[in-house]
Amino acid sequence: MRIPFDSLCLRAAAQEIERTLAGAQVQHVAQPAPTDVVLTLRARGATHRLLLSCDARHARVHLTVIRHPNPPAPPAFCMACRRHLEGSRLAAAAQRGFDRVLDLHFRSAAGLEHTLVAELMGRHSNLILLAETGAVIDACKRISHRLSRHREVLPGRPYAPPPGQEDRLRPFDPGAVEAAQSAVAAGDPEAAAARLMVAFEGMSPFLAQEIVLRALHAPLREVWEEVFGAAARGEWSPVLVRGCDVQPIGAYPLPTVQYPADVQHARSTLSLALDHLHSALAAREEREALARGLEAGIRRALEGRRRRMEALRQAIAESKRAEEHRRLGELLLANLHRVEPKAGLVEVEDAFGDGSRIVIPLDPRLSGTENAEQLFRRYRKARGSAEVSAALLDRVEREARALERALDDIPTRDASGLKALQADLAREQLLRPQDAPASAEKERRPDFEGRRIRTVTTPDGWEILVGENAEANDYLTTRVAAPNDYWLHVRAGASAHVVIRTGRRGQVPPSVLRIAAGLAARHSPSRHSSLVPVDYTLRKHVRRPRGAAPGTVLYRNEKTLYVEPGE
Numbered sequence: 001m002r003i004p005f006d007s008l009c010l011r012a013a014a015q016e017i018e019r020t021l022a023g024a025q026v027q028h029v030a031q032p033a034p035t036d037v038v039l040t041l042r043a044r045g046a047t048h049r050l051l052l053s054c055d056a057r058h059a060r061v062h063l064t065v066i067r068h069p070n071p072p073a074p075p076a077f078c079m080a081c082r083r084h085l086e087g088s089r090l091a092a093a094a095q096r097g098f099d100r101v102l103d104l105h106f107r108s109a110a111g112l113e114h115t116l117v118a119e120l121m122g123r124h125s126n127l128i129l130l131a132e133t134g135a136v137i138d139a140c141k142r143i144s145h146r147l148s149r150h151r152e153v154l155p156g157r158p159y160a161p162p163p164g165q166e167d168r169l170r171p172f173d174p175g176a177v178e179a180a181q182s183a184v185a186a187g188d189p190e191a192a193a194a195r196l197m198v199a200f201e202g203m204s205p206f207l208a209q210e211i212v213l214r215a216l217h218a219p220l221r222e223v224w225e226e227v228f229g230a231a232a233r234g235e236w237s238p239v240l241v242r243g244c245d246v247q248p249i250g251a252y253p254l255p256t257v258q259y260p261a262d263v264q265h266a267r268s269t270l271s272l273a274l275d276h277l278h279s280a281l282a283a284r285e286e287r288e289a290l291a292r293g294l295e296a297g298i299r300r301a302l303e304g305r306r307r308r309m310e311a312l313r314q315a316i317a318e319s320k321r322a323e324e325h326r327r328l329g330e331l332l333l334a335n336l337h338r339v340e341p342k343a344g345l346v347e348v349e350d351a352f353g354d355g356s357r358i359v360i361p362l363d364p365r366l367s368g369t370e371n372a373e374q375l376f377r378r379y380r381k382a383r384g385s386a387e388v389s390a391a392l393l394d395r396v397e398r399e400a401r402a403l404e405r406a407l408d409d410i411p412t413r414d415a416s417g418l419k420a421l422q423a424d425l426a427r428e429q430l431l432r433p434q435d436a437p438a439s440a441e442k443e444r445r446p447d448f449e450g451r452r453i454r455t456v457t458t459p460d461g462w463e464i465l466v467g468e469n470a471e472a473n474d475y476l477t478t479r480v481a482a483p484n485d486y487w488l489h490v491r492a493g494a495s496a497h498v499v500i501r502t503g504r505r506g507q508v509p510p511s512v513l514r515i516a517a518g519l520a521a522r523h524s525p526s527r528h529s530s531l532v533p534v535d536y537t538l539r540k541h542v543r544r545p546r547g548a549a550p551g552t553v554l555y556r557n558e559k560t561l562y563v564e565p566g567e
Contacts, residue, residue, distance in 0.1 A: 001209060001258060003241060003250025005060040005120060005274075007098050007202030008231060012253035012270045013062045014102055015234045017093040020063065021048060026085045026106065031078035032068035035140060037127055039081075041090065052118050054125035054140050058278060061102055061118050063271035066279060080129055080138035084114050098170045098202035101162065119162055126153060134159050165201040171228040176200070177221050184215055206258070213257050227254065239264040240273040248280040287415040294422055298407050301431050305400040308564055311530040312393040319389060322382035327352055328360050329375035332368060339368035388531065388562040399430055406430070426459040429511050451475045456519065462512045463501045466519050470551035473497040474544070477553060483540035486513070488520045489553075491533040491560055495524030497551070499539065514563055521565040531562045 024043030031037050035055040041048050051064040074082070088106040091113075095102055104116040114137070115130040127140040136157050143153040151160050169176055183195035193208035207227075214223040230236065231253075241250040242263045251273035255264055267273040332339070335348040342364045350358050362371045406425060413421060425431045452468040453476055465480065467473035477497050481487060486500035486508055498520045500508055513536060521532035535558040542555040 001206055003252055003256070004204055004206050005058075005100075006204035006207055007095075007100050008204075008207055008227070009251075009253055009270065010061065010095055010100055010102055010120065011098070011231050012236050012238070013060075014093050014095045015236075016063065016269055016271060017050065017061070017090075017104075019234075021050065021090050021093070024048065024090050026088050026090070029078060029081040029085055030068070030070045031075050031081075032070050034075070035125075035127075036068070037078065037081065037140065038064070038068055039085070052116070052127055054118070054120070054127050056123040056125060058281070059100075059120040059122065059125035060274060060278075061120065062274045063269070064275050065272075066275055077127070077129070077138050077140045081116070084112075084129060084131075084137060085116065088112075088114065096161075097164070098172070098200075099164065100202065117159075121162065124162070128153060128159065130159050168201040169199060170201050171203070171224070172232055176228070177224045180211070180224060181220050184212055184220060189213065189216070210256055210258060230254065236270060238267045238270040238273045240267050240276050241265075247284065248277045251277045283415060287418065290415055290418040290422075291410050291413075294418055295407065295410055297431055298403050298410075298425070301425075302400060302403045302407070305396050305403065308396050309393060309400065311564070312389050312396065315389040315530045316393065319382040322379050325375045325379035325382060329372045329379065331358070332360055332372040332375065336368040336372075339371075392531075392562070392564070402428070403430055423459070429515065448472070448475060448480065453480070456515070458512055458515055460509070460512075462505075462508070464512070464516050464519060465499045465501065466523060467497045467551075468523070470549070474550035477539070477542060477551075478544060481539040483538065485539045486516070486536055487539045487542050487555070488513075488516050488534055488536040489555070490520055490524040490526055491535045493524055493526055495520050495526075495534075497553075498523075513561060517561045517563040518565060521563055524565075527565040530564065532565055534561050534563055535559070536561065 021041055021043050024041035026039055027042050027047070028040040029037065030040070033053075033055075036051065036053045039050040039052070041050060049064050049066075050061070051068075052061050053059055085106055088108040091105040091107045093102065093104050100120040102118040102120070104118070106114045106116065108114075113132045117126075117128040117130060119126045119128070125141075126143070129137040129139070131137050136153060136155055136159050138155050139153045141153070142155075143151065145152055151162070153159075169179055179199055180196060183199050184192040187195075189209070189212045192212045193205065196208040196211060197203045197205065211220075211223060211227065214226070218226075236253045237255060238251065238253050239255050240248055241252065241256070241259050242265065243249040250259075251267075251270065253270045255261070267276070331348050331351065332346070334351065335346065338348060339346050339362070343362055344364050345359050345361050346368075347357055347359050350356050360371075362368075363374065366374065403425075406421060409421065410418065422431075451472040453472050454466040454468060456464045456466065458464065465476055467476040473496060476499055477487065481499040482501070485502050488498040488500070489495055496519070498516045500512060500516050502508060517534035517536065520534050521527060521529075524532065526532045535555070537555050537558040541557045542553050544553050
């Protein structure tokens with residue numbers, strides 16, 4: 001059973017807070033996470049930090065030595081706490097009955113009183129700041145009538161406590177042991193624990209199970225004294241419980257019989273045990289989040305590689321028909337007189353073969369000459385892409401194998417190892433920009449006098465600029481790019497102007513050229529093609545003709561890359 005932060009834990013935490021922080025002055029209030037508030041207090045020459053969390057899974061209150069990073073701008077609840085609590089002194093820390101509610105009472109130098117209420121009830125947990133009149137000043141989670149018809153928690157509204165358990169006994173009340181004896185007198189342990197939970201306020205399933213299991217080996221009165229007598233006297237023996245992998249899995253103010261003794265490690269205070277537990281849980285959750293994100297990114301990239309391999313195999317198969325396209329084009333030119341207007345096909349004699357009759361499919365919208373030219377274009381494209389497609393297929397297959405190895409490697413790595421794996425994959429261009437970690441490749445829209453120019457920074461620090469319309473293309477090429485920057489554009493087609501800023505870095509690596517060429521291909525009408533030719537040259541070899549429309553340029557000294565738009 002999971003070890004909770006239940007009413008017994010809150011009892012121990014409240015006593016520790018009262019003992020350590022009584023009369024302490026609030027120096028600072030911070031809200032490092034949406035559900036967490038940290039009060040920095042000064043007491044008897046020492047500075048302490050008090051953490052209050054209303055997280056649905058990890059609601060708790062305890063002293064902490066961990067420094068939590070703060071957001072750039074404090075949330076509204078943090079500002080309200082600063083305004084009313086900073087400079088005040090902690091007058092009392094009191095658990096409400098034996099429930100999971102803690103009231104922290106503060107008094108200012110002017111005599112004003114405020115109460116910070118911590119309701120630690122799973123997904124209903126909340127932190128609420130109250131005025132002296134009992135009105136809500138603000139809450140960490142504002143609850144409107146739309147969210148709860150029975151209990152609104154909004155600024156200015158009267159505070160209504162959560163539904164209580166007034167009809168139940170408290171474990172410290174006279175006659176509590178006798179009531180417990182009747183609850184556990186008969187029946188199996190599970191039923192006995194359920195009856196204890198019904199009979200007593202604040203009796204969590206874990207605590208009820210603890211009482212029942214101890215009562216199997218000792219008189220119930222003795223068990224009650226071990227647990228609740230010690231709690232009443234403030235005699236705690238906190239433990240940190242570790243799992244089979246030696247990772248912390250829970251903390252409790254007393255040793256528990258529900259776990260072996262050798263996995264329970266004594267700590268001087270419950271706060272220290274909780275600090276150890278939640279720092280380990282945070283590291284574990286960070287690792288799990290990294291693993292999930294990286295696995296999803298690798299799977300997306302791997303699926304993209306598989307689609308590319310299929311497209312390249314089709315392109316290679318098409319390239320094998322290059323000679324067929326040329327032969328049909330020449331036959332069509334030799335038989336133009338046989339082509340009827342708007343015909344969908346023409347039957348001709350195969351003058352280059354055995355003289356048999358063959359049928360040539362036609363586009364009815366084109367003339368015979370235009371259909372022949374279309375066949376010759378297919379021939380040139382297929383012939384030109386054959387070697388490129390074969391080389392690309394080999395590269396993409398290697399990348400797919402590397403991604404599969406990385407996927408298998410994820411379960412064996414810790415958080416730092418996963419970050420290193422992410423960085424390696426991004427540096428090797430195995431992850432697309434949307435799959436790479438934010439620190440490896442960033443995309444942003446700086447202000448180029450309002451022009452729509454997108455900036456992409458590669459993992460090794462090269463800056464690539466992409467114009468997103470004709471005006472932006474013109475501004476990028478004529479006003480932003482330096483003479484020795486690399487300039488890219490889809491060959492013989494419309495596309496974005498793409499610029500690689502070189503500065504004084506010298507030769508641009510081929511991997512960066514491919515990223516930039518892929519961006520040009522993606523921002524063009526050819527983005528759905530399997531292979532797109534992209535020209536690149538230095539910006540000093542690009543010029544805009546006099547009187548030409550924005551974005552129209554002429555260039556020379558170019559070289560051509562064949563890329564897939566997805567690269």
